[in-house]
Amino acid sequence: MSRVCDVSEVPNESLKKFTVDGKEICVGKHNGKLFACENMCPHRFASMDKGWFDGDNVVCHIHYFQFSIDTGKLEKIDEKWKEQSAAWKKSDDLTMYDVEVKDDEIFLEPRRKII
Numbered sequence: 001m002s003r004v005c006d007v008s009e010v011p012n013e014s015l016k017k018f019t020v021d022g023k024e025i026c027v028g029k030h031n032g033k034l035f036a037c038e039n040m041c042p043h044r045f046a047s048m049d050k051g052w053f054d055g056d057n058v059v060c061h062i063h064y065f066q067f068s069i070d071t072g073k074l075e076k077i078d079e080k081w082k083e084q085s086a087a088w089k090k091s092d093d094l095t096m097y098d099v100e101v102k103d104d105e106i107f108l109e110p111r112r113k114i115i
C-alpha cells in the first residue's frame with residue numbers, strides 16, 4: 001500500500017488531488033466515508049478533484065457524468081446530452097483504489113477488478 005496523506009488533509013465533503021507513485025489520484029470524503037480514484041474522468045479525461053457530490057456519486061465538472069464513489073461505476077449521464085451520439089456518450093467506469101487508514105494516515109492500493 002502507498003501512503004497518500006494525513007486524514008486531516010481530506011475534510012468531509014471534499015475532493016483532493018495527490019500524486020502517488022507518479023500517478024494523479026483523487027481522494028474524497030463524503031458523508032464521512034473516504035474513497036479514492038484516478039484523478040481522470042474516463043469520459044474525456046477531466047480532473048475529478050474539480051467535481052462535486054450528488055448523492056453517493058461524484059460528478060465530473062466538464063459534462064456532469066456521475067460515478068459511484070463505492071464502485072466507480074458510471075451511474076448517470078446528464079439529460080442535456082441526450083441528443084449526443086452513443087459514441088460521444090461512451091465512457092468507462094472510474095478506476096478505483098482501496099483505501100485504508102492507519103494512525104491517521106491514508107494509504108491506498110489499486111482495486112482489483114472482478115471479472
Ligand code: FES
Pocket residue numbers: 041042043044045046060061062063064065
Ligand atoms: S470529461 Fe468527465 S464527463 Fe466528460
